[in-house]
Amino acid sequence: MFLSLPYPEEELLCVNVFKVQRQTYFEITATVKWRRLNTMDGGFQFLDIILFAMIAIFLILRLRGALGRRDGTDGNHKDPFTPHDHGADSPDNDNVVQLPDRSDSSQPANQDRDFDLSDQEEAKPQTPIQAGITQIMLADSSFQEDGFKKGASMAFEMILDAFTRGDSKALKPLLSPEVFANFTDAINAREAAEEKVEDQLVGFKVVEILEAGMEGRDALVTIKFVTEQINATMDSYGRVVDGDPNKVIEVVDLWTFSRDTKSRDPNWFLVATHVPA
DSSP: OOOSSOOOHHHHHHHHHHHHHHHHHHHHHHHHHHHHTOOOOTTTHHHHHHHHHHHHHHHHHHHHHTTTTOSSSSTTOTTSSSOOOOTTTTTTTTGOOOOOOOOOOOSSSTTHHHHHHHHHHHHHHOOOOHHHHHHHHHOOOOOOOHHHHHHHHHHHHHHHHHHHOOHHHHHHHBBOHHHHHHHHHHHHHHTTTTTTEEEEEEEEEEEEEEEEEETTTEEEEEEEOOOOEEEEEETSSSSSEEEEETTOEEEEEEHHHHHHETSOOOOOOOEEEEOOO
16 A cells, blocks of 8 residues: 655655565564564574574665666656756657857857947948938927928929919918018019919929928928929010920929927928029
8 A cells, every 4th residue: 555645756665665674574573573482492593683684684675676776867757957958869859949059159249249339330420411300300200301302392382383373372371471471572563563473383303301400499491492394474465574484494492391399280381492593
């Protein structure tokens, strides 16, 4: 009968062996005592010593044979304090993904880090335009260079069309007060002279950011527009007084847009215009 004790398998085996050996010892001891009681011959004391010696040897051999079967190094025993070696004979070896060995002494441990640092050291410093765009992006996380240039191109076309038609109401939400005043004065002077302007935008050739940066809370971006247009000015009789209605010309304009980055209004306003000489 085995005892259900919370001991390892070796200790359970020891308990069972000791029980068997103790029972054998008791049986042999009882036999010896019975023989001593049934004889008065002193010569049998020597026999008792031999029997006890045999019992001791028998118990030692049995105990050694039982405990010596496992020594913690056989294949079925796993030492929890020793890493398991998943060798080629392991049944799960096919499912093991071998990772690259990073302990190669031929490559310094900080090689990747040194490479990154060297890249940063060799990186070219930002141009003034790039630095200005970075400042704007820090103040306005929604700012994107490509998206801004597309929006500025649309604003250019809308402003040119409204100015040609003399539509002050369409211009006002797109211009700063100063620029709106200048555009209105030009429209009024043209109407006073009874002249008509024909400005037709054929297409864009260049849309390029020339300057960018922050002035306080205001973001400022200057764009160079190189466009193809048809420009002509006619008097009240329809006679051409300036330009050529049948000729496509290249026009260069420098427009500066501004936006208050602290405002909830996402719109940019035209704050300055300039035509290079």
